[in-house]
Amino acid sequence: MKHRNPIHDRNPEQGFTMSEHRSGIDVSRILTALTLAEKAALVSGRGAWDTAQVERVGIPSIVMTDGPHGVRLRDPQIKQFSFDASLPATCFPTASALGSSWDTELLTRVGEALGSESRAAGVSILLGPGINIKRSPLCGRNFEYLSEDPVLSGRLGAALVQGIQSRGVGASVKHFAANNQETERMRVSAEVDERTLREIYLAGFEYVVTSADPWTVMAAYNRINGVFASENHWLLTEILRTEWGFEGLVVSDWNAVSDSVRAIEAGLDLQMPTTHGASAAKLVDAVHAGRLAEQTLDRAVVRVLELVNRALESELGTTTPTVDFDAHHALARTAAAESAVLLKNEEEILPLDPTSDTRVAVIGEFARTPRFQGAGSSQVNATRVDDVWGALIAATENPLRLTFSPGFTLTGQPDDTLLAEAVAAAAAAEVAVVFLGLPSAEESEGFDREHIDLPPTQVRVLEAVAAVNRNVVVVLANGGVVRVAPWERHCHAILEVWLAGQAGGGAIADLLFGRANPCGRLAETIPVRLQDNPSYLNFPGAVGSVVHGERLYVGYRYYDAKDMAVGYPFGHGLSYTTFEYSDLDAEVVGQGAEVVLRLRLTLTNTGSLVGKEVVQVYVGDVESSVDRPVRELKAFTKIELEPGQSVPVEFELGARDLSFFSISDGRWLLESGDFEIAVGGSSRDLRLTATVVVDAPAPTRTLSLSSTVGEWLGDPVGGPSLRRALEDAEGLSMATNPEILRMVESLPLDRVVTMSGGRLDMAELGEALDPPQ
Numbered sequence: 001m002k003h004r005n006p007i008h009d010r011n012p013e014q015g016f017t018m019s020e021h022r023s024g025i026d027v028s029r030i031l032t033a034l035t036l037a038e039k040a041a042l043v044s045g046r047g048a049w050d051t052a053q054v055e056r057v058g059i060p061s062i063v064m065t066d067g068p069h070g071v072r073l074r075d076p077q078i079k080q081f082s083f084d085a086s087l088p089a090t091c092f093p094t095a096s097a098l099g100s101s102w103d104t105e106l107l108t109r110v111g112e113a114l115g116s117e118s119r120a121a122g123v124s125i126l127l128g129p130g131i132n133i134k135r136s137p138l139c140g141r142n143f144e145y146l147s148e149d150p151v152l153s154g155r156l157g158a159a160l161v162q163g164i165q166s167r168g169v170g171a172s173v174k175h176f177a178a179n180n181q182e183t184e185r186m187r188v189s190a191e192v193d194e195r196t197l198r199e200i201y202l203a204g205f206e207y208v209v210t211s212a213d214p215w216t217v218m219a220a221y222n223r224i225n226g227v228f229a230s231e232n233h234w235l236l237t238e239i240l241r242t243e244w245g246f247e248g249l250v251v252s253d254w255n256a257v258s259d260s261v262r263a264i265e266a267g268l269d270l271q272m273p274t275t276h277g278a279s280a281a282k283l284v285d286a287v288h289a290g291r292l293a294e295q296t297l298d299r300a301v302v303r304v305l306e307l308v309n310r311a312l313e314s315e316l317g318t319t320t321p322t323v324d325f326d327a328h329h330a331l332a333r334t335a336a337a338e339s340a341v342l343l344k345n346e347e348e349i350l351p352l353d354p355t356s357d358t359r360v361a362v363i364g365e366f367a368r369t370p371r372f373q374g375a376g377s378s379q380v381n382a383t384r385v386d387d388v389w390g391a392l393i394a395a396t397e398n399p400l401r402l403t404f405s406p407g408f409t410l411t412g413q414p415d416d417t418l419l420a421e422a423v424a425a426a427a428a429a430e431v432a433v434v435f436l437g438l439p440s441a442e443e444s445e446g447f448d449r450e451h452i453d454l455p456p457t458q459v460r461v462l463e464a465v466a467a468v469n470r471n472v473v474v475v476l477a478n479g480g481v482v483r484v485a486p487w488e489r490h491c492h493a494i495l496e497v498w499l500a501g502q503a504g505g506g507a508i509a510d511l512l513f514g515r516a517n518p519c520g521r522l523a524e525t526i527p528v529r530l531q532d533n534p535s536y537l538n539f540p541g542a543v544g545s546v547v548h549g550e551r552l553y554v555g556y557r558y559y560d561a562k563d564m565a566v567g568y569p570f571g572h573g574l575s576y577t578t579f580e581y582s583d584l585d586a587e588v589v590g591q592g593a594e595v596v597l598r599l600r601l602t603l604t605n606t607g608s609l610v611g612k613e614v615v616q617v618y619v620g621d622v623e624s625s626v627d628r629p630v631r632e633l634k635a636f637t638k639i640e641l642e643p644g645q646s647v648p649v650e651f652e653l654g655a656r657d658l659s660f661f662s663i664s665d666g667r668w669l670l671e672s673g674d675f676e677i678a679v680g681g682s683s684r685d686l687r688l689t690a691t692v693v694v695d696a697p698a699p700t701r702t703l704s705l706s707s708t709v710g711e712w713l714g715d716p717v718g719g720p721s722l723r724r725a726l727e728d729a730e731g732l733s734m735a736t737n738p739e740i741l742r743m744v745e746s747l748p749l750d751r752v753v754t755m756s757g758g759r760l761d762m763a764e765l766g767e768a769l770d771p772p773q
Contacts, residue, residue: 024312025058027305031298033057036287040280043264043300045273049074051304062311064172064251064272068128068144069094069373069501070380071117083379089117090328090502091373091382095130096479097339097498099146099523100573102614103638104159106338111163111171113328118169120323124311125170125216125251128378131157131204132220134480134524135180135554136535138449143374143479143499147523148555148570150200151633154207161212167321168314170215170307173208175253176229176240177201178548179220182448183540186256189223192548197224198661198668200554202239209244215310216249219268221256228263230256236267249307254377261286269300270307325383329503333386336500336507338612342518342574343484343494343526349471350493351514351576352431354396361425362389363465364435364458364475365406371437371477372504376445386505388435388475395509403429407461410439414457422461427468433512434462434491437477448540452483452530459487466490475508484567485528496520517576519612519638521682525555526567534558556683557629571616571633571682577607577643581615581687586677591695592670597653601679601688605641612640617651618683619658622674622691625714628660631678658694670696703768709752710745718768722749725764729756 034042038054046052046061053061066072071089078085092098092110101107118126130141134148146153161171178190178201192201208214217240219230229235230252240246251270257263260271260279271279286292342350352360367388373380389404396402407422409415426432436458443449453459466472472491476482479499488494495518497508510516527533534550541547553561556570583602590596605611615638618631634657639647655670662669672695680686701711703718712718744752753760 024309024316025305027302027309030057030059030305031302034301036284036294037280039294039297039301040283040287041277042304043269043283043297044260044271044275044279048273051270051308059305059308060312062124062308063122064125064127065118065121065123066128066377067114067118067123067126068130068378069098070378070382071114071121071123071126072378072380073121073123083376084381086379086381087121088325088381088383089121090325090332091380091385092332093336093339093501093504094143094374094378094479094499095146096143096523097500097520098335099152099156099339100341100496100498100520101335101339101638102152102156102521102523102636103338104155105638106335107156107159108163109331110335111160112166113163113331114160115164115167115169116321117323117328118164119167119315120321123169124315125172125307126164127172127174127218129157129160129171130174131208132175132177132179133201133204133554135548136448136533136539137452137481137524137527137530138539139180139480140182140443140448141374141376141445142481142524143443144378144445148525149523149633150203150207152523152636154204155636157204158208158212161208161214165212165215170248170311171212172216172218172251173205173214174218175220176205176217177220177235178224179222179229181540181546182446184544185221187221187223187544188541189226189545190548191225191545193551193663195661195663196548196551199552206244209240209246214248215307216251217246219250219252219256221253228256228258230268230271231259231262231266233266241267249303261292264300265292265296269303329384332501333503333506333510336497336504337510337516339498339500339520340507340511340518341496341520341522341572342511343496343568343572344488344492345574345576346492349431349473350495350512352512354400354513356400358431359401359429360403361422361429361432361465361469362392362402362404362435363407363422363425363432363461365408365410366435366437366475366477367392367404367433368406369410370505371440371499372501373499374444374479375440378445382502385502388505388508391505391509392512395513395515407434407465408455408457412439412455412457414460419461419464423464423468426465426472429469431471431473432465432469433473433475434465435475435477436462438479438482443479449480452481452527454482454487462487462490473512475512477504481524481526483529484526514576514609517609517611518573519575519614521571521573521614521616522568523570525559525570527559528565528567532559532564532566552629557632560630560683566684569682569684571614572685573614573681575607575611575613577605577609577611579611579613579641579681580604580606581679584677584679584688584690586690586692588692588694592697593655595655595658595670595694595696597658597675597677597692597694599651599653599677599679601649602646603639603641603649604646605643608643610640610642612638613681614638615649616680616682617653618678618680618686619653620676620678621658621660621671622676624660624671624673626660626662631676631683633683655696662699664701665699669699670694672696672698705750705753705769706748708745709741709747709749712749712768713745715768718765721765721768725761728761728764729759
């Protein structure tokens with residue numbers, strides 16, 4: 001199947017486009033030729049998905065479209081808006097699935113396919129990937145996000161960006177930042193302390209920006225500590241551009257801008273979609289009134305022009321690809337298989353033998369009517385869709401006997417007839433494979449979930465089937481996690497396939513019959529119950545504000561710190577083979593900012609099948625001046641091994657991997673001391689550990705009279721000075737009385753000076769003060 005370029009079907013009223021532009025544009029020359037009104041128009045969209053053009057000076061329009069897991073380009077022949085009204089494109093597994101692959105190479109290949117389809121369709125910017133942190137399992141858009149961990153999200157997000165942009169199409173990393181819920185998403189203020197922002201919610205974006213050079217970053221809907229992300233100078237200019245060195249364009253999420261003047265001042269470059277001239281008029285008025293410097297507007301205009309130029313150069317420099325949709329369908333099938341997580345496999349019930357005479361009852365409407373993608377702006381008009389039932393039949397050989405019973409309806413209404421048919425089929429079979437999941441109405445962009453349970457009608461079917469057949473396998477289809485604790489005792493195996501894309505049916509058949517070996521790992525923790533989630537009491541907030549009261553302790557960082565029972569831990573996933581870890585060696589070279597930690601170990605496939613293992617490296621600071629998680633993911637790799645094969649595995653960590661963000665110092669800080677390195681198959685399956693000693697210079701802190709006694713005593717200069725002053729002060733016993741000294745450690749020094757009644761010699765402390773006294 002070949003792809004035609006829909007740009008040739010465009011409406012002539014759309015004006016001239018990139019495909020009609022034969023050379024790049026001279027940004028400096030054009031900037032001086034533009035009128036103020038034209039400049040203002042360029043920093044807003046012309047329509048829903050395209051940028052403004054100025055034909056007078058040769059500026060073409062470029063097209064953007066949704067696409068975290070498929071190109072959703074509006075069909076130009078359909079005038080009325082609909083999420084279904086898009087041109088056919090490959091629907092890959094959603095990010096919730098791809099995140100569970102833990103496979104950067106795979107995501108690069110998926111990105112390349114997305115980029116190729118975008119180029120063929122005349123799209124210059126694909127709006128994705130989404131790398132927001134899964135703070136709560138209730139977030140309705142979690143299917144679009146990769147993980148609860150910023151290292152995993154950042155590495156996988158960067159791979160997608162590199163793949164997309166390798167085909168001459170820009171990516172748009174979103175939603176920047178702290179966009180972790182759908183409830184009041186257009187106005188809610190995420191109240192988050194800076195350390196939590198830096199370590200959890202910004203770290204993934206930082207990695208993508210600094211390693212993959214995305215063409216654009218999309219500013220989120222929400223406020224951050226009271227300021228809209230699209231109007232947040234600290235976020236868009238101080239951090240994104242000054243600290244991280246981002247040189248691309250910042251685009252708003254669609255209809256995210258509240259004040260176009262403040263947005264341009266803060267560092268936003270392009271407001272989408274069109275405002276039909278309203279924003280441009282406000283910008284012109286602001287310049288005339290002196291409320292907005294024209295140079296500030298010019299800065300945004302230049303970035304828009306540079307983006308157009310970048311897109312032009314990519315299109316003019318290469319041939320428009322012809323998309324092989326069959327090959328992309330095959331890639332989608334591989335991606336679905338690589339992303340599925342085998343949570344449980346008691347008595348090695350899986351894989352099933354397709355050549356045996358086993359009677360298998362396939363139960364569940366999802367086997368016939370697959371739920372393969374999320375709802376909302378990411379919805380793709382798939383080129384084709386494989387259902388599991390058809391794929392199972394195609395993959396089997398006589399004398400395997402398969403039967404199908406829907407068991408339940410997707411509307412959630414109890415149906416006793418369907419239930420009875422499913423029970424009869426299960427009773428007559430040796431194995432029952434039950435397909436369960438979330439209907440699309442229960443999770444979507446635009447609203448958050450109310451719970452994390454499966455529909456009661458589906459659990460009822462599972463319980464009834466298990467009552468007549470002990471050999472039950474459950475296959476799950478869902479975007480966000482579902483709770484398994486209430487019903488997992490009714491099955492021997494659970495295969496979590498997420499929203500597996502258009503080729504998910506074939507991938508599931510491959511996994512059930514052992515033609516593919518499960519190798520996905522959980523990118524988010526499955527809690528025993530919703531109430532255990534660290535955000536439970538603060539999600540989704542109230543009265544336009546949501547407090548991130550759990551701070552750094554998101555996902556496994558919280559569960560592991562509390563040593564709390566979970567349904568299945570972060571990083572967990574089984575295989576049809578087994579792996580052994582051995583010979584961990586950890587070497588520290590250098591110190592401070594130049595420190596390098598080199599890890600080496602051996603991984604062996606101890607089973608009888610080819611399989612892939614995800615080796616995960618966690619780091620914990622044994623003793624720190626601030627609270628830190630027990631362990632944090634810092635590196636990972638996915639390795640395929642033949643039966644009996646052993647391979648060396650190496651990692652290299654740097655100072656940043658061992659540091660925390662210090663609020664008092666305003667920077668990433670590495671402290672000397674012991675660090676525990678743990679390597680294994682999940683945050684709870686740690687096969688090897690080592691303790692290393694890291695040397696780092698003591699931080700230089702600024703002391704003042706408002707600094708606490710404890711901060712003074714911990715300072716190499718201030719500590720001795722304060723001790724001498726206390727010892728010399730007549731009648732003050734705190735210097736020689738540890739009990740009293742500990743009581744006053746939290747007091748600011750100026751309070752102690754007041755308490756001393758003038759007996760504390762300030763001259764003794766003067767050299768340590770900033771400024772000196």
